[in-house]
Amino acid sequence: MAGLLCAYFLKKNKMDCVLVEENRICSGVTGDTTAKITAQHGEIYHKLYQKLGAEQAALYYKANAAALEEYRLLCKKIDCNFEIGSSYLYRRENVDKLEKEMLALEKIGVPAQWVNQTELPFHIAGAICMPEQAQFHPLKFLKSIVKELPIYEHTAVRSFDGKRYHTDLGTIYAEQTVVATHFPMWNKHGLYPIKLYQDRSYVLALENATDLSGMYRDADPKGLSFRSAGKYLLLGGGSHRTGKKGEGWQDTAAKQYYPQSKIAFRWATQDCMTLDGIPYIGRYSKNTPNLFVATGFHKWGMTGSMVAAGLIADLVQGKENPYEELFSPSRSMLHPQLAVNAFEAVTHLLKPTVPRCPHMGCALKWNSREHSWDCPCHGSRFSEDGKRLNNPADGDIWHKK
Numbered sequence: 001m002a003g004l005l006c007a008y009f010l011k012k013n014k015m016d017c018v019l020v021e022e023n024r025i026c027s028g029v030t031g032d033t034t035a036k037i038t039a040q041h042g043e044i045y046h047k048l049y050q051k052l053g054a055e056q057a058a059l060y061y062k063a064n065a066a067a068l069e070e071y072r073l074l075c076k077k078i079d080c081n082f083e084i085g086s087s088y089l090y091r092r093e094n095v096d097k098l099e100k101e102m103l104a105l106e107k108i109g110v111p112a113q114w115v116n117q118t119e120l121p122f123h124i125a126g127a128i129c130m131p132e133q134a135q136f137h138p139l140k141f142l143k144s145i146v147k148e149l150p151i152y153e154h155t156a157v158r159s160f161d162g163k164r165y166h167t168d169l170g171t172i173y174a175e176q177t178v179v180a181t182h183f184p185m186w187n188k189h190g191l192y193p194i195k196l197y198q199d200r201s202y203v204l205a206l207e208n209a210t211d212l213s214g215m216y217r218d219a220d221p222k223g224l225s226f227r228s229a230g231k232y233l234l235l236g237g238g239s240h241r242t243g244k245k246g247e248g249w250q251d252t253a254a255k256q257y258y259p260q261s262k263i264a265f266r267w268a269t270q271d272c273m274t275l276d277g278i279p280y281i282g283r284y285s286k287n288t289p290n291l292f293v294a295t296g297f298h299k300w301g302m303t304g305s306m307v308a309a310g311l312i313a314d315l316v317q318g319k320e321n322p323y324e325e326l327f328s329p330s331r332s333m334l335h336p337q338l339a340v341n342a343f344e345a346v347t348h349l350l351k352p353t354v355p356r357c358p359h360m361g362c363a364l365k366w367n368s369r370e371h372s373w374d375c376p377c378h379g380s381r382f383s384e385d386g387k388r389l390n391n392p393a394d395g396d397i398w399h400k401k
């Protein structure tokens, strides 16, 4: 989503650009998203209000609300199941944090209201309803967006020196480059291996469950998420840091809350998480003025990608953008998550087990649920026979003949 929208915006601004994709477009996380388009990103506004003040918290909302509006305009002309609905952030017990979130929203003037009842199949202690949000089919949307874009698939960028980017098929010369590879692919700049980790979530598509008019997310990151998609109900949950233990698919909840339903599909995917919950959008590092990045969407990459497209299109053209500082990848790294990331890296670098991750050499963990080797440091994943499933690793762990 991030790369394609950036290319779309650059093209719209009459910039000469190409997009290169390692596999097929939409074969990454975007192909597995649940595609709620909302400015309601967990309990982020209280955090932003406390740490950065009302102005920055309001700016974060403005950026994401503008992204939603941009989708609304684009989707008028695209057949992509775009539907307006309310987004709900709920808690099943102890609403202290949720009440603080509501207070922060009120202080910065975000349209939202407190509710005590929802259409969810269990009792909630409280919820914040943000009206007029949206959901859509991201691949139908992108099918239309890519029509006029110059795209080269099966063209992995392997390395770069200066302005030359090397692929297996040849070299591309680019004045300016946007890295939208999910986890940024170059370690030399920007300290991304310490600034990012990946978090995995599990989705069930239930048939014969119920048709929800709203979109729901538990404010507890380990809780459940819900949205309807045609005849299916998408039930998400079981989140955990990639490479660590977690609950996985929520079959028990499906059976408990929708006993008449049938699991039609199941899948899992993961997103990049930043130190402070704000995506990294802008210059890749202070030393790389012509290299840009869009990553760390914290499972909110629909609006995040749209924010990235607008912001990066401006930066590439040398224009000012009101969101540059808020999303700057070079902002302060002093957050408790930094210590967690450092601890995981040191622990798994020192752990004397095989196989090792080709990205930075961390010990991989066997994931018996999905039969894969997963890296707890940066989230690379490999199939049972060693083929790479998720970056940042750029190759396999071993080759099976």
Ligand SMILES: Cc1cc2nc3c(=O)[nH]c(=O)nc-3n(C[C@H](O)[C@H](O)[C@H](O)COP(=O)(O)OP(=O)(O)OC[C@H]3O[C@@H](n4cnc5c(N)ncnc54)[C@H](O)[C@@H]3O)c2cc1C
Pocket: 001, 002, 003, 020, 021, 022, 023, 024, 025, 026, 027, 028, 029, 030, 031, 032, 033, 034, 035, 036, 037, 038, 155, 156, 157, 158, 180, 181, 182, 185, 199, 200, 201, 202, 203, 236, 268, 269, 270, 271, 294, 295, 297, 298, 299, 300, 301, 302, 303, 304, 305, 391
């Ligand atoms: C379970 C789950 C549910 C989610 N639900 C929502 C939601 O409801 N709403 C929301 O807003 N967000 C949601 N998200 C988050 C959202 O899906 C992601 O943030 C977003 O899809 C990430 O898009 P991306 O473009 O950064 O990454 P990707 O879609 O992974 O795209 C990166 C692309 O780069 C390519 N690439 C990588 N390396 C190279 C290379 N060297 N050369 C060329 N190409 C390369 C890859 O092949 C890939 O196609 C969810 C995430 C998860 C995990």
